[in-house]
Amino acid sequence: MFIRLIGVAVSLFLLGTSAHLVAEEEFRAAVHPLLRRFCLECHSTSEKQGELDLEQFDSLTRVKQHPGIWQRVLDQVRSREMPPKDRPQMSAQQRRTFLQWVEATLNEVALPKRATRDRSCCADCQTPTTPIRSAT
């Protein structure tokens, strides 16, 4: 029984790790190039238009540390506010890849938080408490 549990824990860990690796690879191969091509002209560390520096995001880990910024990125790209109308636009396929990746990554960040929130909530608590911000 105990051995079985260890087996389950190990495979869950491996599953989590490989999911992270897939998402990381996708970011490097597909998402980051889109960011560079369509966003960094204005949202580089030096330009920082709209007070938004997207150049700082060079890995999945960095993205996960700032879900608030990426929620805004998701909203702006989904509503076609960004990139601005007079700038080069992503193809339909690129847009889909970008939005799906950001959405999946935000969901992944939100899941453990929701679990924490539920546990910290009293039994008869009806109103959801505000999400707990990550320590970083």
Ligand code: HEC
């Ligand atoms: C030609 C310059 C330019 C490009 C290219 C551009 N942006 Fe912007 N962006 C701006 C400016 C200027 C603002 C601030 C004013 C505004 O909201 O229109 C802004 C605002 C934003 C905001 C809102 C910031 C906030 O506080 O919520 C987000 C999110 C954003 N951009 C994401 C992106 C993403 C993602 C891309 C690439 C897909 C992109 N932008 C491409 C110029 C640009």
